[in-house]
Amino acid sequence: MFAHNGIIVILTLVIALMATIMPLPLSVDAFRPDWVLIILIYWTMALPSRVNIITAWMMGLLLDVLLGSVLGLHAAAMAIAIYIVAENFQKIRNFSLWQQAFITGVLSALYHLVVFWSQRFLIDVTFLSSYLYPVITSVILWPWMFLLLRKVRRHFSIA
């Protein structure tokens, strides 16, 4: 993991975790994009042999601890979303930026729905459409994050 500047990958993931728990005003809090998911999607797509389902699961577990949810819940949702990327990384790589953004949106929606369904199963929560607002911001964020992370990957020649 640490060879070939792998530390940069970990660093980006840690920054994503911090962005996830950073305090925000209540009005924009519902629109917080899925930082961790977006960055995991990029690295899984770019370096599928190094960042994959296991990494995603561990990041999800860290999220569980940080968010105080039932352990293993975000981990499972994250692993399912990244599994789809890991299975199809060669296809997704060849898509245009906007198609990739659309796929990110679908994956983000899947991630939130899996979390919601398991929460619904464990404690009785009711569905609010605001649970899916992060999908919108994630789609908007994807092209910028993609370009940024590609720059990072090439600059540090992470392979």
Next chain:
Amino acid sequence: MNPIFKHGPSPQHRLILVLFCSGLLIFFDHKMASFESVRGYLQSLVSPLQYIANTPKQMMTWASENIITRQELMAENQQYRLNELSFSEQGMQLEIFKQENARLRALLASPLRTNMQKMVAEILSVDSDPYSHQVVINRGATDGVFEGQAVLDAQGIVGQILHVGQTSSRVILITDISHAVPVRVKRNGLRLQASGSGRIDRLTHNFVSHSADIKIGDLLVSSGLGEKYPEGYPVATVLSVSQDDSREFVQVYSTPTAQIDRLRYLLLLSEQKEHSIFAPKSSQNTSLKKSKSKTLAPVGANNAQSVKEEAQ
């Protein structure tokens, strides 16, 4: 590495493995609650991340506190002086009432109210998880925080400590869907249960009978039953009461008196003990001195609340 020739377990196997692990974790964490102690360690492990994530907000607060004109400060000071005057007047009266109350309680042979020890904590982060209402505070086991400790703000009860880490701990708010507080109506002592609704401004009350005397605007205070929350602190004000005879119970909703959506400083209560719980972090001038009142020597039972008091 060559991604064309895959090696290691296939994605399917990995997915099945991690989903199995997740299932086990969820089962043991949610159904068996066997991770309570591990949670404390995990909380300590990730607390550096929380402290770092909190720095931008702290810088903003620092800036807004420091960039202030002299006039504003003077006006503020003036206001505080006036407040202090009125508070110290109330304090004088309170002293007398406390002594009188202790004497009367001694006459009735009911347990004395012990003084509560207080500790000030600051919010580190508010969860972005929409399914649970929790906040993280900057006090942990080293400051003497313990699980189940009552947490207040200036207006009323906020919640209780859920997990304790070394330097930070997690507070579950009263509006969380899995939380409930035993309360009573201040006006007439009617006992109720205030359950969280998952909405930040709403508490629900189940099983209120049609004959119950409850009105819009009633203040609900903690009843001290359950022995988690000390008695008599405000919890919520009744927002709506819908008498529908076709239903079995009256539907009552209330709004928390604490400003749950704009918390910053919190007060942790604990019953007075011998050792001081706010020894560390004394450099920050955050620990409140406990009130210096001298009540009569405690007689017998040390429980601050008893069911008997409910009947007063």
